Amino acid sequence: MDNLIEKYLTLKNRYRNYDTKEALRRVQAFRLAVKDLSEKGYHVALELLGSINFGICEVSSDVDCILLHSCELHKQEGSCPEDCPNYIFEIKEIEKSIHRRLQSKDLKIDFLDNINLLYVDESIKKGDLIDNEVLYRLLFYRNLGRPVNRPLFINYCERLEDNPEFIREIIPWATEALGGYLRTNQHRLSFNKYNERILSKGLLLPKELEEELKKYLESV
Numbered sequence: 001m002d003n004l005i006e007k008y009l010t011l012k013n014r015y016r017n018y019d020t021k022e023a024l025r026r027v028q029a030f031r032l033a034v035k036d037l038s039e040k041g042y043h044v045a046l047e048l049l050g051s052i053n054f055g056i057c058e059v060s061s062d063v064d065c066i067l068l069h070s071c072e073l074h075k076q077e078g079s080c081p082e083d084c085p086n087y088i089f090e091i092k093e094i095e096k097s098i099h100r101r102l103q104s105k106d107l108k109i110d111f112l113d114n115i116n117l118l119y120v121d122e123s124i125k126k127g128d129l130i131d132n133e134v135l136y137r138l139l140f141y142r143n144l145g146r147p148v149n150r151p152l153f154i155n156y157c158e159r160l161e162d163n164p165e166f167i168r169e170i171i172p173w174a175t176e177a178l179g180g181y182l183r184t185n186q187h188r189l190s191f192n193k194y195n196e197r198i199l200s201k202g203l204l205l206p207k208e209l210e211e212e213l214k215k216y217l218e219s220v
């Protein structure tokens with residue numbers, strides 16, 4: 001079953017070579033938005049998921065992302081509830097900055113989850129790793145997403161990856177989580193749309209990539 005994760009990652013890296021202009025433009029806007037926020041004293045990072053993650057987004061695509069941040073109010077809990085004032089401020093600022101930079105007020109940004117890095121830091125220091133779902137989610141998103149401001153949290157991920165017991169525990173959990181994520185219709189749709197677009201432009205996908213895509217779609 002961990003085959004699914006491998007297939008997904010291979011495919012993601014292949015597709016990355018076909019980055020659309022829009023995907024690059026957006027990633028750059030997110031980088032600047034995070035920088036704007038850090039100038040106000042809020043240090044955050046993001047993992048971008050969904051179509052931007054594969055470089056296949058268009059002007060009309062929504063953005064799915066995960067917020068990684070530090071909140072003193074909720075450091076016991078691992079993530080902030082939706083009514084946390086810090087969380088609300090951060091996502092509002094990011095949205096504002098993105099809308100201004102991309103000049104598209106209609107762009108929908110969905111924050112699917114958030115992770116409190118203060119909790120992550122404390123858990124790693126205490127060695128509280130096994131069965132710690134917040135840490136599972138952190139490493140899962142790192143492997144699936146497209147990072148913005150990666151230096152803020154990469155050390156934590158590396159320490160988790162260096163722990164063989166943790167990796168053994170996370171694989172079955174991650175396989176199940178990935179299966180759930182991939183079964184969403186939206187995900188399949190963006191793939192189909194992208195392939196159609198490539199074909200209609202007369203651009204042929206490399207045979208190998210086409211095969212991989214087929215196998216992958218059959219497996220989810």
Ligand SMILES: [Zn+2]
Nearest residue numbers: 071074080084
């Ligand atoms: Zn909070």
